[in-house]
Every structure is written in C-alpha cells, then in structure tokens.
Amino acid sequence: MRDCLLVPQVQVAKAxxxxxxxxxxxxxxxxxxxxxVGTPARLGTLDGSPSAATVSLPWMGATVRxxxxxxxxxxxxTVEDGDDPAWVLATGTxxxxxxxxxxxxxxxxxxxxxxxxxxxxxxxxxxxxxxxxAR
Numbered sequence: 001m002r003d004c005l006l007v008p009q010v011q012v013a014k015a016x017x018x019x020x021x022x023x024x025x026x027x028x029x030x031x032x033x034x035x036x037v038g039t040p041a042r043l044g045t046l047d048g049s050p051s052a053a054t055v056s057l058p059w060m061g062a063t064v065r066x067x068x069x070x071x072x073x074x075x076x077x078t079v080e081d082g083d084d085p086a087w088v089l090a091t092g093t094x095x096x097x098x099x100x101x102x103x104x105x106x107x108x109x110x111x112x113x114x115x116x117x118x119x120x121x122x123x124x125x126x127x128x129x130x131x132x133x134a135r
Contacts, residue, residue, distance in 0.1 A: 001030050001057055006076055006086035010098050010122060013090040018068045020088050022076065024057030031056055031079040034066060038073040054079060087122050 001007075002025040013020065024030060035052045055064040066074075074088040089096070095115065097105035 001032065001078075002026055004028065004030075004078075006032075006078070006084070008086065008098075010087045010089070012096045012098055013068060013088060014092075014094045014096050016069060016071065016090060016092040018090050020066045020068060020074065020090075022055060022057065022064045022066070024060055024062040027060055029056070029058050032064075033077050033079055033082065035075045035077075036072050037075045039071050085122075089120075 001023065004026065011020075022032060022034070032055050033052060034055060053066075056062075057064065068074075068090040070090075071092040072090050074090075075085045076088065077083075077085045095107050095110045097107055099105045
C-alpha cells in the first residue's frame with residue numbers, strides 16, 4: 001500500500017508454499033480486504049469465497065503476512081474502495097509471468113516442449129476476469 005494505492009497491481013507467486021506480505025508504505029492507516037476468489041484452474045470464475053479477511057495496516061511499515069499452500073487467486077482491496085483491486089496469483093509452477101508494458105512475458109527457464117498456456121486479464125484491465133487457454 002503506497003500513497004493510497006495498491007502496488008503492484010498484479011503479483012505472481014511461482015513456488016508453493018508461498019508467503020504474501022501486504023505492507024503499508026504510507027503514513028495513513030489502511031484497512032484492507034483480502035479475498036480468495038479462485039484458483040489458477042478457474043481464473044474466469046471470480047466467485048468470492050468465505051476465506052475473506054480484513055487486515056489493518058496501522059502505520060508505515062506495518063506488515064500482514066498470509067501463507068498460501070495451494071494454487072489460488074487473491075483480490076486485495078481497500079475497505080473504502082473495493083473497485084480498484086490488486087491481484088496475487090499463486091500458481092505453484094515456476095513457469096508464470098506478468099507481461100511488461102509491451103505485452104511480453106518472460107518464461108525464461110521453461111525447457112523446450114509443449115505446454116498448456118493460460119492468459120488472464122484482470123477485470124480492471126478490461127477483461128472481466130476471463131481466462132483463455134492455448135497450447
């Protein structure tokens with residue numbers, strides 16, 4: 001949380017178990033909501049779930065840690081404004097990436113072969129949270 005904005009907007013945790021740290025980097029107190037809304041296999045289904053939690057970042061540098069043991073998709077929002085979320089995707093595979101400004105993703109260490117590919121555009125990116133699969 002920096003300057004009242006959630007940054008980065010999308011983060012990928014490639015290895016599981018993973019630790020996600022939500023850190024307050026501004027002087028204001030913030031209340032955040034963390035919802036587990038899906039799994040990598042169901043990226044197009046943002047159904048919300050009972051695993052929602054509200055966390056408090058009362059001062060600069062305050063950190064809330066969440067451990068992820070299974071592949072999952074988290075939506076992090078401020079309690080005041082749930083319309084501009086940040087996303088955390090825990091894939092459980094080292095072959096995942098966020099595209100750069102040109103739309104390029106670097107999967108660097110993937111050995112040669114044929115793989116299923118899933119691309120996901122968050123709803124805030126104009127994609128309604130839909131995923132597309134290809135080989």
